[in-house]
Amino acid sequence: MAIFVSCTQPKKENRKVIVVHARGISYPEMQEYLTATKSDLFFKRNEKNITKLTPITNAVTISNIASFETGESPSEHGIVGHLYVKKENEKLSLVSGFSQPFETETFWEKADLKGKKVLNIGSLTLHGKYITHKNVDALSQGTQIGKPIILELKQISSNDNSLVKYRNSNDEFKIPELQNLVVYKTKDSQLIFDNDYNFDNGFVKEATLGNWFELDNNLKGKWLNKSSDSIQIYVRPQYKNKGYPKEFIQSINENIGNPTGWPNIGYYTSKKIDSKTLLEEIYSELNHIMKVFTSTSQKKEYDLIMIDYPLMDRIGHSFLGLKKSSKEIQLEYKNAFSQMDKDFNTIEAFAKKNNYDLIITSGHGFSPIHTSIDINKFLTKNSVNTNFNSKDWEAIGIPAKVSSHIYINDNLSIENKQKTLKKIEDAFSYLKYKDELVVDEIYRREDLNKIGLDHKNSGDLFVLLNPGYLFENNSNEKTFWGVPKFRGDHGYSLKHKESYGIFISKIKCHDCHSIDISKTIEKRLFTDYSSN
Ligand SMILES: [Zn+2]
Missing domain, CATH: 3.30.1360.110 (Domain 2, Phosphonoacetate Hydrolase)
Known part of the structure; x- marks a missing residue:
C-alpha cells in the first residue's frame, strides 16, 4: 500500500491536519449514494478523491480505533478484540478493549510529544499508550449518569374530561424533581406537572405529546403514548462532558452545555421507543459534536484536529438489518448521507480557510445482523x-x-x-x-x-x-x-464487500489500508516542507 503526496501541493511550513473518523460508512453504500444524489455538496465535489479502504481483519470498534491511531495491527498495539482475556502471571482476567492502554503510541500522542497542539473531539477513549497528555484538548463521548427509564403514570382521578390526574407509580425512580409529582392531562395532547395539588399557583413543567421537554439537571423527557388510563414518559439519563484538561471541559460546559448523550438502541430494539425517537437521539448527539467543533476549532491554533463523527455507526447498529425491507429506513440512510454531505462541507470550508489538509475515513464498513x-x-x-x-x-x-x-x-x-x-x-x-x-x-x-x-x-x-x-x-x-x-455490526472478514470502508482526501491513497493512514498524518505533521 502507498499513500502518495502529490507534487502539485503548494509548499507550506507546518502542515496542519484535520482527520474525521466517520466510522462505519461502507464503500458500497457510499457508491449507492453517489449514484443517486443530485446534491453538489461535499461528496459529489470530492468524488474522484473517494477511495475504497481496507480495514483490519476484525474491525470491531476499539481494535479498529487502536489500529487507525497507532498504525499497527492488534498484534502490536495489543487490543485484540472488544473483550478478551489478559494473561498476567498465569492469572486470567477478562478485560474490555476500551479499558486497556495501547502498547504502542498513537499519531496524536507523537504529535503531543513533539509539542504540536491537538484537538480531539468525540473520541471513544481518552488514552492511547499514555493516560496523560500535555498538548491535547480532548472531549470524549461523555459520562452517563443514571439509567433511562419509562415512567408509567397511573390515573388516580378524573373529575371532568379536561383535567385528569396521574401519579408517578415508579418507586425506583429517584429524581427529586419527579417524586411526589402530580400530572394533569388538560387536553389530549398536553400535560401539566405539578407538585402541590394546586396548579392555580403555578406548576413545574408542561409537556406536549411526542415532543421532548427539559427537566432540571439536564434530564430530557418525552411523552410517548396516548393511552387513556396511563401515561408513558420516557426519561433519558443525564450526560456530562468528559475529557481534559479541566479548563477545556469547563469552557465547553459554559459555551455549549452538557451533551444529550448517545442513542438508546436497546430501548428501540425492545420496542420501548420508536425509530423517530431514536433518530432524534442520534442527531442530537451529532449536533453536540458539530457544535463543539465549531466553537473550539477557532479558539486555538491547532496543528491536528480529530473528530470522531458517530452518525453512520449509530445508524448502522440501529437499523441496517431492516434496510432491505423498509422504505422508511432506506430514506433514513439517504438522510444520513445528506447530513454528512452538509457537515463535511462545513468542515472542508473550515479546513480550506485555515490551511488544513483534510482526511475523512470510515475505518470499516457495516453488515446487517439478525x-x-x-x-x-x-x-x-x-x-x-x-x-x-x-x-x-x-x-x-x-x-x-x-x-x-x-x-x-x-x-x-x-x-x-x-x-x-x-x-x-x-x-x-x-x-x-x-x-x-x-x-x-x-x-x-x-x-x-x-x-x-x-x-x-x-x-x-x-x-x-x-x-x-x-x-x-x-x-x-x-x-x-x-x-x-443491534441490527448491524462490523468486524467481519474481508471476503465480504460491505466490510470495506472509505478514505476521502486530496492526498492520494492507492491500495488504501486503514493501518497506513496514521503514517500519512505523521508525514504531514512532522515533515519540514519549507526547505524544498
Ligand atoms: Zn460500531
Whole structure:
C-alpha cells in the first residue's frame, strides 16, 4: 500500500491536519449514494478523491480505533478484540478493549510529544499508550449518569374530561424533581406537572405529546403514548462532558452545555421507543459534536484536529438489518448521507480557510445482523466443560461481537488439549442456521499472525462469524440462539464487500489500508516542507 503526496501541493511550513473518523460508512453504500444524489455538496465535489479502504481483519470498534491511531495491527498495539482475556502471571482476567492502554503510541500522542497542539473531539477513549497528555484538548463521548427509564403514570382521578390526574407509580425512580409529582392531562395532547395539588399557583413543567421537554439537571423527557388510563414518559439519563484538561471541559460546559448523550438502541430494539425517537437521539448527539467543533476549532491554533463523527455507526447498529425491507429506513440512510454531505462541507470550508489538509475515513464498513449465539451455552451443548470455576474446565469463549477468542485450560494434558481444540473446531465448522453456515473462519493460535492477531492475550482459538451473526450472551435457557440488540455490526472478514470502508482526501491513497493512514498524518505533521 502507498499513500502518495502529490507534487502539485503548494509548499507550506507546518502542515496542519484535520482527520474525521466517520466510522462505519461502507464503500458500497457510499457508491449507492453517489449514484443517486443530485446534491453538489461535499461528496459529489470530492468524488474522484473517494477511495475504497481496507480495514483490519476484525474491525470491531476499539481494535479498529487502536489500529487507525497507532498504525499497527492488534498484534502490536495489543487490543485484540472488544473483550478478551489478559494473561498476567498465569492469572486470567477478562478485560474490555476500551479499558486497556495501547502498547504502542498513537499519531496524536507523537504529535503531543513533539509539542504540536491537538484537538480531539468525540473520541471513544481518552488514552492511547499514555493516560496523560500535555498538548491535547480532548472531549470524549461523555459520562452517563443514571439509567433511562419509562415512567408509567397511573390515573388516580378524573373529575371532568379536561383535567385528569396521574401519579408517578415508579418507586425506583429517584429524581427529586419527579417524586411526589402530580400530572394533569388538560387536553389530549398536553400535560401539566405539578407538585402541590394546586396548579392555580403555578406548576413545574408542561409537556406536549411526542415532543421532548427539559427537566432540571439536564434530564430530557418525552411523552410517548396516548393511552387513556396511563401515561408513558420516557426519561433519558443525564450526560456530562468528559475529557481534559479541566479548563477545556469547563469552557465547553459554559459555551455549549452538557451533551444529550448517545442513542438508546436497546430501548428501540425492545420496542420501548420508536425509530423517530431514536433518530432524534442520534442527531442530537451529532449536533453536540458539530457544535463543539465549531466553537473550539477557532479558539486555538491547532496543528491536528480529530473528530470522531458517530452518525453512520449509530445508524448502522440501529437499523441496517431492516434496510432491505423498509422504505422508511432506506430514506433514513439517504438522510444520513445528506447530513454528512452538509457537515463535511462545513468542515472542508473550515479546513480550506485555515490551511488544513483534510482526511475523512470510515475505518470499516457495516453488515446487517439478525441472530446471536451464546458461545458458552453452545460449547456446553457440544460437551465442552466451560465452567471456569471447576478445576477441570476445558475451554471458555469470550463473546466479543462478531468474533470470539476461546481459551483452553493450560492445565489439561497435551492430548486432552488437542482433543478439546478439535471438538470445538468440529462443532463450529458444522454449525448452521436455517441451512446457512454460521462460521466464516476458525483460526488456531499459531495461525493468528495471518490476520494480525498474534498476541499473548489472544485465544488458543479465534472464531470469526459470517455476516448476520454475532456472539452475545442470552438469557434464553433453552437455546444458544438469540436476538441481538443491534441490527448491524462490523468486524467481519474481508471476503465480504460491505466490510470495506472509505478514505476521502486530496492526498492520494492507492491500495488504501486503514493501518497506513496514521503514517500519512505523521508525514504531514512532522515533515519540514519549507526547505524544498
Ligand atoms: Zn460500531
